[in-house]
Amino acid sequence: MIRYDLSTALSFLEAHDLEAVRPRAEAAHRMLLERTGPGHEMLGWRDLLLQPDDALLEDIDTTAAEIREQADVFLCLGIGGSYLGARAVIEALAPQFRSPVEAETERPRLPEVLFAGHHLSGRYLKELLAYLEGKSVYVNVISKSGTTLETMLAFRVLRPWLEARFPDAARRIIVTTDPARGRLHDMAETFGYRRYAIPPGVGGRFSVLTPVGLLPIAVAGIDIRSLFYGAVEMCERLTDASDNPALDYAALRYLFHERGYAIELLAVFEPRLSGIGAWWQQLFGESEGKAGKGLYPDAIQYSTDLHSLGQYVQEGRRHLIETFLMVEREPEPLTIPDTGDDRDGLAYLAGRTVQEVNRKAYEGTRKAHADGGAPVSTVWLERLAPGPLGACLYFFMHAVAISGYLLEVNPFDQPGVEAYKREMYRLLGKP
Template identity: 55%
Template sequence: MIRLDDTHVRPFLDDYSSSDLPEAIQTAHATVQRGDGPGSDFLGWRTLAESPNEDLISEIETHAERLHSDADALLCLGIGGSYLGAKAVIDALTPYFPAGDNDTPDVYFAGHQTSGAYLKQLLAHLDGQSVFVNVISKSGTTLETALAFRIVRQWMEERFDDADDRIIATTSPEGGALNALREDHAYTRYVIPPDVGGRFSVLTPVGLLPIAAAGIDIRALMNGASEMHDHVNGTTPNASLQYAALRYALLHAGYDVEVLATFEPSLASIGGWWQQLFGESEGKDGKGLFPASVEYTTDLHSLGQYMQDGQRIVMETFLMAEDAGEDLTVPTSEADLDGLNYVADRPMRAVTQGAYEGTAQAHTDGGVPNCTLWLDDISPRSVGALIYFFEHAVAVSGYALGVNPFNQPGVEDYKREMYQRLGR
């Protein structure tokens, strides 16, 4: 399912063995399994994978079929975990350039920043299309999302007589602004499980509805997560725990930054979701690796210099796929004026592989420990497995560091200061 290659980490850690997990990791893993650590009332993401809700999945599939037939566009409003997971999965599993006659709606995201220009141009682009809206927020009062929804709600009501039937609210089971609005507008509602935090919510209706609307097989996605759940909870050591252990060991060896590097553009948004998952889960009490994501080979021509020769505080995790899907073969040129015949008749994937291998070795030689996570392919099953892989790893990492991996008190500080300045 997911294979961890730690070849380029071993030279940096004395007495390191991937089969001998540190006691802190073993203890943290047991805490997650027992469900009795700090924040344990937010372990519902484990239950989702262990026992997928078949009725809910069927309901979402049926709703997605309606969107396939009636919608040109689905506009999702949310911030943080309310959009990053869905965007990551959709970007990974849909074509880079969808055909104009696509049978599924185009999925757009808003409510994740406060740019009036972005929202104005997006609505102008959507004007004249059959638009449905999915607003996603537990409280319904998160400023960025609530502002966008007020504007979008008015825009929808001005254009569609059945605007209320086109709006879907994904929110808490009770209370909050969206549930209050539903009393007047009877929006379709999906419930965010109270025991699942935002950054862990991609396998709830938060992510599953937009993902299904985009034409992705959510059953295969859930099956991959379930297989990974069974694997990480039944086999010790396993790749998820080894990854957590490796990060833990490198942090204590003085490496304070982790860079997640992808070579396939479709996986780049996985980096954005991973960045939030690990940043909000570990970054507390002056602890945790700082997570950042890059896209190679593009960023090798910018951040590559720092990675090779900058401060030696960085570890690197490559996210690769054994089978990345469609490919092209480099043509032969008789004149060879561009000097590229040395790669002629090879697939572009061979060039990517060479770039990956060369980067891993060069960064190792430059003092950057790096590991590689290998997916079987880029498919719903593999992406579902990867989601659970990272969720379990970060829960274990947080407990091993001595923090609650399921809260985010620092995020509330910026909100308090912002609201004060806006006069709330």
């Protein structure tokens, strides 16, 4: 379900370079599988795939079915890994435009999944409350510690609003948090909120295949079993160090890092994959950016950003590598019509598909950027569907673990994130 083409990038290296670093990459791979590397206690994201919990998947599906039946809006409160994964999968797989209402009920066929608690904009929250007025609302609060400022502040605003409008407000609030402790855990106990546990040993950026991501994704009408088992299949495939695309990807990135490259761009030509880029950006930024090391990850969307950043990528400083995330097969192609004239100069495209034009834009961009001195490679998804997308998510998680070990950092902690919090809380006068 995942294919990795690094042939163009290899032309920027000596013939033996990749093979020379491969023993180190395989050693990092073994550290992951044998749980001997730094942060090995945070490998719960692999454990849940090695021992799938079908009863949990069924429970999430049942809860999601209730919400789909009752809610106009499903509001997810969370920041970082507590929302990026769910948003990425929903953007990739759910319809991009709202379905028409059902004539009998005049209600949407699926709830609108919205996100809050991922920034500190008071204006956003005020407009959100106004938008929610008169709608049936369910809220999912997601925070392992239960102390995340952005998320809990949004919940403090939303909770009294819900309680004033819905007699069953406690049933409409679902918390996803630590299984045994924390402020949000204690609030769920006190007020009787339904609760899903974030498994031990799973950090936020690795949590998309836990209830953190699976509940919102299921509410959006996406098949979470196919998503989950696509990741299981990829996890099994990547156990073997041979013919291992995640290992090759990590090794290639490491080679360019050691040669002084500073930035990796993840470029997509399908707008639906932009959310995967944002999720990838956190995954690699928090996992690698330590001890003065790591490639700075930036996600861009082509062909849109070719009209804004393309000039820099083509001729700017030669300190970046570029990874394309592409889809092999796309259903329901849109044919470009023959209008009977050439007033727009596009008659040469009549009868071809927009998807074909997009593919040629990728091929042309790949060649131009490589010719301009940017090492490029491509991660190919078989198709845009739950199974291949689950495989893609695991592919990147496995790769970043290897990559972190190659850099000799702990890929599962994020000590630098606490620095801004300390200063912010000091300025706010937090006791």
